[in-house]
Amino acid sequence: MAEKKRTIAYICPSCRQSVIVERTIFQLAAAPSVLPCPCGQSALRVEMLGDHMRLEVPCVACGHSHTVSCASNDFFHRRALAFSCKTTGLDCCYVGDEDAVFPAVRRLEEAVDKLEEQGEAGQFLDPVVMQEVLGELRDIAQRGGVSCACGSKRWKLQVNYSSIDLICADCGGAMRIPAATQSDIADICCKNTIRIKPKG
Numbered sequence: 098m099a100e101k102k103r104t105i106a107y108i109c110p111s112c113r114q115s116v117i118v119e120r121t122i123f124q125l126a127a128a129p130s131v132l133p134c135p136c137g138q139s140a141l142r143v144e145m146l147g148d149h150m151r152l153e154v155p156c157v158a159c160g161h162s163h164t165v166s167c168a169s170n171d172f173f174h175r176r177a178l179a180f181s182c183k184t185t186g187l188d189c190c191y192v193g194d195e196d197a198v199f200p201a202v203r204r205l206e207e208a209v210d211k212l213e214e215q216g217e218a219g220q221f222l223d224p225v226v227m228q229e230v231l232g233e234l235r236d237i238a239q240r241g242g243v244s245c246a247c248g249s250k251r252w253k254l255q256v257n258y259s260s261i262d263l264i265c266a267d268c269g270g271a272m273r274i275p276a277a278t279q280s281d282i283a284d285i286c287c288k289n290t291i292r293i294k295p296k297g
């Protein structure tokens with residue numbers, strides 16, 4: 098009969114690939130193990146300390162490492178164990194039989210993808226650039242430099258993910274100011290006035 102093996106999995110916070118490794122119970126019990134991601138930027142550590150196992154798990158959800166532990170008996174014999182991130186509540190590591198660990202990691206990959214989509218939705222592409230461009234825009238506005246070609250000086254501001262829209266309150270004309278890169282800051286810095294194009 099083949100020697101009993103354990104499958105251990107986590108998602109690398111650096112390259113976001115799943116790292117799934119297999120070790121025999123003998124290997125895991127004999128000495129501390131370092132299970133690195135092929136990218137070289139993260140590694141899971143596992144060590145047997147008497148009757149329990151201690152793991153240091155790089156966490157893709159919060160970007161930190163978590164130290165978790167469990168009974169050695171569970172670690173070596175349970176069909177599947179899940180360890181979770183205390184900050185986000187998301188799982189960060191699975192240990193167990195190969196056929197139980199693989200589907201668990203696939204589900205975690207999907208959850209991490211969703212987390213990233215949600216995280217980006219409320220933020221800016223580059224918060225520093227956005228802040229700078231908004232600051233410049235405020236300066237121009239305070240000097241009365243924003244107007245619409247229709248003659249109006251009443252306008253609204255709408256902040257987007259990587260741009261700012263200036264919308265004329267009278268004719269609905271709009272102008273988009275990009276706020277994504279360093280050159281967008283430079284562009285708005287050299288403007289004294291901004292003229293919104295009228296609608297139509």
Ligand SMILES: [Zn+2]
Nearest residue numbers: 109112134136
């Ligand atoms: Zn990696």
Ligand SMILES: [Zn+2]
Nearest residue numbers: 156158159182
């Ligand atoms: Zn975490």
Ligand SMILES: [Zn+2]
Nearest residue numbers: 245247265268
């Ligand atoms: Zn207008």
